[in-house]
Amino acid sequence: MLRRGQTFPETATVTASANAPVARALISVSDKTGIVDFARELAGLGVALVSTGGTYKTLKDAGLAVTEVADLTGFPEMMDGRVKTLHPKVHGGLLAIRGNADHEAAAKAHGILPIDLLVVNLYPFEATIARGATWDDTIENIDIGGPAMIRAASKNHDAVTVVVDAADYPSVIEAMKANGGATTLDLRRRLAAKAYARTASYDAAISNWLFDALKETATPYRAFGGSLAQALRYGENPHQWAAFYKTPQGPDARPGVATARQLQGKELSYNNLNDTDAAYELVGEFDPARTAAVAIIKHANPCGVAEAASLIEAYERALACDPVSAFGGIVALNRTLDAEAARRIVEIFTEVIIAPDATDEARAIVAAKKNLRLLVAGGIPDPRAAGLTVKTVAGGLLVQSRDNAVVDAMDLRVVTRRAPTAQELNDLRFAFRVAKHVKSNTIVYAKDGATVGVGAGQMSRVDSARIAARKAEDAAVAAGHAVPLTKGSVVASDAFFPFADGLLAAVEAGATAVIQPGGSMRDKEVIEAADQAGLAMVFTGTRHFRH
Template sequence: MIRAAAKNHGFVAVVTDTGDYDALLQELDANAGATGYRFRQKLALNAYARTAAYDAAVSNWLATTLDVTPRRTAVAGTLAQTLRYGENPHQSAAFYTDGQARAGVATAVQHQGKELSYNNINDTDAAVELVAEFDPKNGPACVIVKHANPCGVSQAASLVEAYQAAFQCDQTSAFGGIIALNQTLDGPTATEICKIFTEVVIAPNADEEAKQIFAQKKNLRLLTMGALPDVTAASQTIRQVSGGYLVQDKDTGQILPSDLKVVTKRAPTAQELQDLLFAWKVAKHVKSNAIVYVKDGATVGIGAGQMSRVDSTRIAARKAQDMAEVLGLEAPLTQGSVVASDAFFPFADGLITAFEAGATALIQPGGSMRDDEVIAAADAAGLAMVFTGMRHFRH
């Protein structure tokens, strides 16, 4: 009936959204109880979109239930916000939600600050998805993101310590960044965050002391989700390319200690193993080629998005050296660290660079034609290395 009325919009005004009620009453008042053709067209547009969204929801549910790849797919969403612009001021943009109850930036409550921008939403989502990898039961964790890449990640005894350690990884990039926390934001952590300019802070909740502290920073956006998203829940990611869409399952891959294969003569120590698993979680959320140095539950160097893996290794080490100089330390932050690579080392050069930076252990998927060469280089350097059998490309 809705579609029939929409098809007949030349003579029928079809209303499918309570949000259109006020506009309808105004239209009737302005036209002596009648409606104009253009207004009925707008109502028909809304009606077609509503039925299309319903059909999309049903067809996508059936495709998931039956575990089949449909010949046609449909994407539907509800307008949540018309954005000032997109990635750049000359691009128009909007934010649509898909109706899922999964915690995240789409379901978060904004307590203060300016309207979220396109880049704010994209970066905040990246921060949330990474911090959710760290179960709050295992301790407080903090993620700092800049341009959709983490520039600092830490897990510590307290939330403020987690933030401080994450910030220490790359203080320069943290300026104007996005901060995600896996536990309730408290006053001490809010005080530390306010020492530099931050765009967005998102957490499951925030206590009153933290809210009062942030209230002094009018432009700082504070969002609470009520919970963390389930990183193991099945869903899909969609990316537009010229002439079509790429659809894939979300990367929900998880690695347990029992999944690891020690391939070197030396096995990692208990502390190295703990840091290796931490680094692996972070590398999953760094743009490829991804290299992550970790020491004592905190990132100390991150190399992202390079065309060469060895370049990512070098950049991460150089940034760690720069931070050591800022902190007045003689040794680089990477001294005694472990390294995660989102994909295999195609040559031994990346591993050697990590060793020269002070790394003692590595985690990588394995599977290169030159694995034997890489393993031999690790043994020669006295490094411990484990293979996951799983890669985490993120383009």
């Protein structure tokens, strides 16, 4: 094994099947967690240590023999540390191909020593934007030398081991102890793949921060990156693998599944996370300072939504919309979960409860259901906030700004002879808030601040209207009502009625007022049908397709 002062081997060639000896390590870390113990293990295996700036001081203060990178390069750190490792004696040591005569000759001619192990974690750029730092401070936390070294070492992973995560320190030491001070090709490849993913995620965070600041949209290139939050048992189906990644968050991080703390319950699944996100985004439409609101979600669609003076009342009214579908659903609340609401929610099988917070008493009540997941998100998502949504398609990504249109900011235009009453107008706004979060084609019946029928994801809008009405009839039978609650309700459509038939289906269900975007070639025909039925109808001018 090569030791201190070693040069590149003149005869040995590191091949793609060989273990690679580690004789010199360059260590430069921003996060120094575990680095002293790791370096001490390396030194115990005879590895020469080279380091930079603060890391050099940390290792030196720990009593370790370490060479400062300036002594390796013969060039001092300068410009507030911006220039320290950008030097041929660093990159030559990382990139030189072992056993390549030309590379070895160049290294010998210029006094370049091999670097077999690179340990780098980057300036905390993501944490810097998360705390809302100034522009200049954020710029200074863009690492240059670190990514350059990581990429160099990763490219030459046939001979060089690169570590960007403290979680990998033990596996490197274990491999070296098992292989006479060398690392295996399999380990080096896995670490190189991880290293490239880290620099890609890092650069994505930087570019997206700049794009956001510049208000750029359809840029020539767009990068997305994140860090693993949870490896999931499987995806939508057991034959699909899945994982949950968190993207870098700014100081105004959107409260939701990525910010939430799971207080109890089984591990969240892919479908749990997807449905919980849908539920919390929906309940975020309701200002907790104005009203309590509850949304019950099944397969990313609401099966009941209501607002009321208290969470328990809102939950009861949301549950009444479709108690059958609510079984095994997700419950989202816009206020702190209290004991009264918790006691009622746990009476039926529920997969997840998510709220801004939960009282101690409520937590104790939920704790009796050991498999029920309880998440506290720390806040409510702002429905008006900007952001991006991303969807994969074959060979690419569809990226768009999130739908942050809210009905309270829309200029509602009455298009029928009869204007809605004050109560109808309140319910129309409520219904359109909900319709924004239902899969298209969407029809939502609402009455007195609660959904009474939801039709989702149908190929025909008239089918959505009929399905929602039928579900309302089923709920009425279950509750012992003589007539379904769609009688005297209002109806919301996420997009315009292309024909009058969908509107007429709502009339048959008993709706008295309609809210829709308008904009159809047959708007006149639909308005005339509404007038003939005595309906009040308003146009929003804004569509809420959700695919």
